[in-house]
Amino acid sequence: MTAPTDEEFRTEIRDWLAANLRGGWAAYKGLGGPGREHEAHDERLAWNRHLAAHGWTCVGWPVEHGGRGLSLAQQVIFHEEYALAQAPARVNHLGEELLGPTLIAHGSPDQQARFLPRIADVTELWCQGYSEPGAGSDLANVQTKARLIDDEWIIDGQKIWTSNAHVSDWIFVVARTEPGTQRHRGLSFLLVPLDQPGIEVRPIEQLTGGSEFNEVFFTGARTAAGLVVGDVGQGWGVAMDLLGFERGVSTLAQQVGFERELADLVTFAKGNGTFDDPVLRDRLAQAKVGLAVMKANAVRTLSDPGPGADSIAKLVWANWHRDLGELAMAIAGPAALTAGPGYHLDAWQRLFLFSRADTIYGGSDEIQRNILAERVLGLPKEPRG
Numbered sequence: 001m002t003a004p005t006d007e008e009f010r011t012e013i014r015d016w017l018a019a020n021l022r023g024g025w026a027a028y029k030g031l032g033g034p035g036r037e038h039e040a041h042d043e044r045l046a047w048n049r050h051l052a053a054h055g056w057t058c059v060g061w062p063v064e065h066g067g068r069g070l071s072l073a074q075q076v077i078f079h080e081e082y083a084l085a086q087a088p089a090r091v092n093h094l095g096e097e098l099l100g101p102t103l104i105a106h107g108s109p110d111q112q113a114r115f116l117p118r119i120a121d122v123t124e125l126w127c128q129g130y131s132e133p134g135a136g137s138d139l140a141n142v143q144t145k146a147r148l149i150d151d152e153w154i155i156d157g158q159k160i161w162t163s164n165a166h167v168s169d170w171i172f173v174v175a176r177t178e179p180g181t182q183r184h185r186g187l188s189f190l191l192v193p194l195d196q197p198g199i200e201v202r203p204i205e206q207l208t209g210g211s212e213f214n215e216v217f218f219t220g221a222r223t224a225a226g227l228v229v230g231d232v233g234q235g236w237g238v239a240m241d242l243l244g245f246e247r248g249v250s251t252l253a254q255q256v257g258f259e260r261e262l263a264d265l266v267t268f269a270k271g272n273g274t275f276d277d278p279v280l281r282d283r284l285a286q287a288k289v290g291l292a293v294m295k296a297n298a299v300r301t302l303s304d305p306g307p308g309a310d311s312i313a314k315l316v317w318a319n320w321h322r323d324l325g326e327l328a329m330a331i332a333g334p335a336a337l338t339a340g341p342g343y344h345l346d347a348w349q350r351l352f353l354f355s356r357a358d359t360i361y362g363g364s365d366e367i368q369r370n371i372l373a374e375r376v377l378g379l380p381k382e383p384r385g
Helices: 006-020 023-028 041-053 072-084 093-106 109-120 235-246 251-272 278-303 309-337 347-355 365-376
Strands: 126-129 145-149 152-159 170-176 187-193 199-203 214-224
Touching (some): 023 041, 093 235, 145 170, 152 170, 170 235, 187 214, 251 278, 251 309, 251 347, 278 309, 309 347
Antiparallel strands (some): 145 152, 152 214
């Protein structure tokens, strides 16, 4: 059977989405995503499983691991068309886009057989146990510890800013498994079930009114000895590879969302008359140029990533989006300073508040700039206290 051309594939996914985003599903268009994960979670989970039943999850995974084995170009097309259709945000991003590719690259055959099918069919949801109160963007400062006793890892410590832990079944955890080690050495990458007595999940109430971030406390939590990905003590490399997957092809769908936000903001400005303000109109034009540069850079680095490409991309999109939130407040004017009854926020207030986190989560601006300075430009390391 001849593989479809890129345009044939675009028609296939576009037609499928048009045929399926009807009836009850149509009510959930545009819901979910960062800052809005509380929206229609159960319904979006059902939609995600509907995608799985028709072979539209894990499209970039190799066929032998349950994916479609799509080319890079077709993966880009899938994410673009999904975003353009305003399909509900999927609930399984961390499993499908981050952990799955990491297990394919580093997992044992037993781990792949156990976990990949349940990620692909969306029967198990995952969250990420990286950040800690004293080790946010500085992941190498992890203090959560794990001890191997008989056939189990015993885990003690705390993770924070854990997205969607309150609705997840499993968490992948970076923990220090070799006592006395520091920084990147002695860390291991563990797969841990959340439904057990030694784990407590506490949602963190956000300025946006939601609670998609959580604290996760481990007090004698347990996981099987065989659920360490890669070699014991070598988890740093596994963790870094996962972050590379995080900033992969799916970021292009994110940019389609940014494009829609900008278009809506232009419409809003025209409606309230602020588009006639030359300063605000110039800022909107700068945002449009910045978005075009962001997309061109993303496409270039996906096909030919150079040193520091991930850090550059993170800095570009995070600061662009934060600036868009600030521009939205300027266009909204004084009305943006007050919330409605019951702390009701409009879309622009939510954008402004949540985008403040863009320059922090996934690696703060300061850390990204240090990476570029030290590892790409060869500048002296920042003094550490």
